[in-house]
Amino acid sequence: MERDGRRCVVCGTAAGESYPGDPTNKARLTIGHRVPQERLRSRGAADDIDNWRTECARCNEPVRDAIPDPIQYDEVLAQVKRMSRDNKRTLLSWLERGERTRSELDRVYDLARILGQTEKEHLVAYLQTSSAPSR
Numbered sequence: 001m002e003r004d005g006r007r008c009v010v011c012g013t014a015a016g017e018s019y020p021g022d023p024t025n026k027a028r029l030t031i032g033h034r035v036p037q038e039r040l041r042s043r044g045a046a047d048d049i050d051n052w053r054t055e056c057a058r059c060n061e062p063v064r065d066a067i068p069d070p071i072q073y074d075e076v077l078a079q080v081k082r083m084s085r086d087n088k089r090t091l092l093s094w095l096e097r098g099e100r101t102r103s104e105l106d107r108v109y110d111l112a113r114i115l116g117q118t119e120k121e122h123l124v125a126y127l128q129t130s131s132a133p134s135r
């Protein structure tokens, strides 16, 4: 979980965070497997830390419904069509990998949000100064 930034590698949600569109459901992190254990066993391969990954309980559940819901698909497609080319490319890579890669910004945010209160205030003050528009 430390290696994965204490976030679900599939959806990017951290422990205790709520899911988009589902504010009452708080994420609980679990250990998932990149390659299912059954498939490893049939190959005689070991299930070790390289095969483990942080997944929230929701993403670690077996796929409940393999039949796509056409209404949901249309909603997703409409949003995808409004995205920039860069965002489409990023989304494509996440879907192809089955994992959400985290940007430098995401990784620094993960570190910053667990700083002590005083350090966090210093960082906010620094950002307020250094991110102001230049004239």
Ligand SMILES: [Zn+2]
Residues within 6 Å of the ligand: 008, 009, 010, 011, 012, 013, 055, 056, 057, 058, 059, 060
């Ligand atoms: Zn997840």
